[in-house]
Amino acid sequence: xxxxxxxxxxxxxxxxxxxxxxxxxxxxxxxxxxxxxxxxxxxxxxxxxxxxxxxxxxxxxxxxxxxxxxxxxxxxxxxxxxxxxxxxxxxxxxxxxxxxxxxxxxxxxxxxxxxxxxxxxxxxxxxxxxxxxxxxxxxxxxxxxxxxxxxxxxxxxxxxxxxxxxxxxxxxxxxxxxxxxxxxxxxxxxxxxxxxxxxxxxxxxxxxxxxxxxxxxxxxxxxxxxxxxxxxxxxxxxxxxxxxxxxxxxxxxxxxxxxxxxxxxxxxxxxxxxxxxxxxxxxxxxxxxxxxxxxxxxxxxxxxxxxxxxxxxxxxxxxxxxxxxxxxxxxxxxxxxxxxxxxxxxxxxx
Numbered sequence: 617x618x619x620x621x622x623x624x625x626x627x628x629x630x631x632x633x634x635x636x637x638x639x640x641x642x643x644x645x646x647x648x649x650x651x652x653x654x655x656x657x658x659x660x661x662x663x664x665x666x667x668x669x670x671x672x673x674x675x676x677x678x679x680x681x682x683x684x685x686x687x688x689x690x691x692x693x694x695x696x697x698x699x700x701x702x703x704x705x706x707x708x709x710x711x712x713x714x715x716x717x718x719x720x721x722x723x724x725x726x727x728x729x730x731x732x733x734x735x736x737x738x739x740x741x742x743x744x745x746x747x748x749x750x751x752x753x754x755x756x757x758x759x760x761x762x763x764x765x766x767x768x769x770x771x772x773x774x775x776x777x778x779x780x781x782x783x784x785x786x787x788x789x790x791x792x793x794x795x796x797x798x799x800x801x802x803x804x805x806x807x808x809x810x811x812x813x814x815x816x817x818x819x820x821x822x823x824x825x826x827x828x829x830x831x832x833x834x835x836x837x838x839x840x841x842x843x844x845x846x847x848x849x850x851x852x853x854x855x856x857x858x859x860x861x862x863x864x865x866x867x868x869x870x871x872x873x874x875x876x877x878x879x880x881x882x883x884x885x886x887x888x889x890x891x892x893x894x895x896x897x898x899x900x901x902x903x904x905x906x907x908x909x910x911x912x913x914x915x916x917x918x919x920x921x922x923x924x925x926x927x928x929x930x931x932x933x934x935x936x937x938x939x940x941x942x943x944x945x946x947x948x949x950x951x952x953x954x955x956x957x958x959x960x961x962x963x964x965x966x
Contacts, residue, residue: 620639620642621637622639622747623635623636623746624636624638624741624744624745625944626638626678626679626681626744627665627666627676627678627679627680627681627682629678630667630669631667631948631949632945633666633944634679634945635941635942635944638681638745640746641748641749643694644749645694646694647694647696648693648694648697648750648752649690649692649693649749649750649751649752650692650747650748650749651689651690651691651708651747651748651750651755652688652690652691652747653686653687653688653743653745653746653748653966654686654687654688654689654705654764654964654965654966655687655767655768655962655965656685656686656743656744656768656962656963657768657769657798657961657962657963658947658948658951659683659685659798660797660798660799660887661684661887662684662742663952664887664889665737666682668889675737676737677737680741680742681735683734683742683744684710684733684734684736684743685710685769685771686710686734686743686748686771687705687707687708687758687764687765687767688705688706688708688743688748688755688966689704689705689706690706693752694752696752697752700755704757704759705757705758705764705767706755706756706757707755707756707770707771707917708734708743708748708750708754708755708756708771709753709756709917710735710754711725711726711731711733712731712732712733712750713725713726713728713730713731714728714729716730717730723914725914725915726911726912726913727911733912734748744944744963744965745965746965756921758925761921761925762924765932765935765938765962766931769798769931770920770921772960773805773806773929774913774916774917774919774920775799775802775885775910775916776799776802776803776805777802777916777919778912778913779803779885779910780809780810780860781806781916782908783858783860783881783883783908785810785857785858787812787813789812789813790812790813790814790852790856791857792872793816793817793828793859793860793862794817794818794860794861794862794863794871794872794886795862795863795868795886796825796828796836796862797863797959798959799885799886800817800860800862800863801827801828801831801934803860803862803885804828804832804833805831805832805931806929808929809923809929814834814852815832816833816836816837816852816856816875817833817835817836818836818837818838818839819836819838820838820840821957822838823959824957827933830933835847835851839868845871845875848875854877855875855876855877855878856877857876857877857880858876858882858883859872859875859880859881860885861882861886862885862886864886864889865886865888866893866894868886869893869895870895870896873895873896873900873903873905877903878904878905879903880905880906881906881908882908884908885910895907933959934959935959935962936959936961937950937956937958938963939962939963940964941963941964944963
């Protein structure tokens with residue numbers, strides 16, 4: 617019998633993506649779900665692999681299929697799946713946990729010892745393909761409550777929801793968001809949904825600065841044109857309660873520590889390209905700053921979907937570009953070069 621095939625976009629070298637014909641996945645286990653991919657979002661981590669071929673110890677072996685933000689429609693389900701049916705639209709949670717290790721048992725499946733994540737070398741192939749098989753537990757029905765395009769945004773937004781949840785942000789708090797890419801804007805939207813009093817945003821790309829303002833930031837500044845620490849401290853002499861660092865830069869980590877009040881929390885979400893970053897121990901000790909690393913999302917995908925469905929947040933402003941599947945290489949070049957005011961680029965597969 618001839619093996620069924622599908623089209624997939626594959627990394628074949630640094631800064632090179634090619635359309636390939638590969639075997640189509642199929643339902644094998646009782647909890648498997650075969651999905652037809654509709655939209656894929658281009659994430660900053662995808663661009664790390666595209667430009668450098670690695671993130672830390674995770675190194676690409678070519679050819680490789682990236683992508684982890686997607687919405688899809690169910691095609692077929694395994695014999696034990698009762699929560700989903702063919703034709704349902706879903707948001708895909710890209711992490712597959714073992715549910716057996718100490719981390720899973722402690723309610724931390726996102727740091728599972730055997731975690732497998734879409735589009736990560738050595739783990740699972742990405743979703744930049746026509747079809748994908750995932751466990752049923754990773755498929756969240758949207759049932760017409762949100763669009764397929766909004767469904768893609770729920771993956772990065774869930775990270776923002778988790779970051780804000782971990783920081784215990786709430787009413788009367790004053791927060792900073794450093795970096796207004798999709799993750800920073802997700803943190804901003806999630807923090808505003810929790811009713812924070814004031815939100816300060818820094819960003820170096822003018823188009824993203826304007827979008828952050830439209831998205832509800834109370835103040836937006838660029839470290840390229842002004843002293844952002846001085847500007848924020850002039851407005852908030854006591855400092856900020858929480859800063860979400862979403863740029864992954866030494867510069868923004870330093871700015872975050874300076875902006876925080878004593879006892880403040882620094883949420884580290886951005887992924888630095890360097891192997892090491894540093895902090896001034898005297899400053900973080902005297903201020904007793906709490907450093908919290910945020911690892912993806914943890915039980916926050918459904919909450920992200922609900923916030924969008926209930927119109928407590930509007931994420932549509934993030935989608936600045938949509939490309940056809942055949943234009944995937946162009947989409948990656950646009951995102952990698954921060955061209956044309958791009959915030960979130962979607963690739964239409966279906």
